[in-house]
Amino acid sequence: MSASSKVPDAERVYIALGGTAIVPRACGYAYHVSSEALERALKCARGKYQRNILRGYEAISGGTLRGSARTENGGSYARSRDSLLKRLSASGVPWCEIRGEHSRRILVIGASRAQLAL
Numbered sequence: 001m002s003a004s005s006k007v008p009d010a011e012r013v014y015i016a017l018g019g020t021a022i023v024p025r026a027c028g029y030a031y032h033v034s035s036e037a038l039e040r041a042l043k044c045a046r047g048k049y050q051r052n053i054l055r056g057y058e059a060i061s062g063g064t065l066r067g068s069a070r071t072e073n074g075g076s077y078a079r080s081r082d083s084l085l086k087r088l089s090a091s092g093v094p095w096c097e098i099r100g101e102h103s104r105r106i107l108v109i110g111a112s113r114a115q116l117a118l
Contacts, residue, residue, distance in 0.1 A: 028104070028106065029060060029104070030108075031056075032108075033109065037093060037094070041088055047080070050084045053081060054084075060097065065077055093110075096108050
């Protein structure tokens with residue numbers, strides 16, 4: 001864990017899960033502890049953008065947005081990400097955020113920070 005952020009890195013998550021294989025998705029923006037957790041999370045998603053966040057195609061930070069999506073509509077996408085995470089919490093799907101390579105923000109679905117003991 002870096003001193004500047006309180007978000008654990010991917011290597012510590014792997015160790016904390018006792019070597020359980022977390023599945024990195026597509027571009028590496030999301031890890032899924034189990035396919036059941038992913039299915040439960042996808043039921044909370046509204047729209048393609050939120051589903052792509054859960055599948056790992058879009059970054060939780062919004063860094064994959066380009067053009068007018070980033071400059072003109074970035075606030076709407078940020079609210080969409082926030083509402084997705086609130087719905088995940090409300091429906092009981094455990095999730096947390098970790099830091100990957102080059103401090104990339106990675107969404108972990110199926111494990112909370114407390115479960116990871118980080």
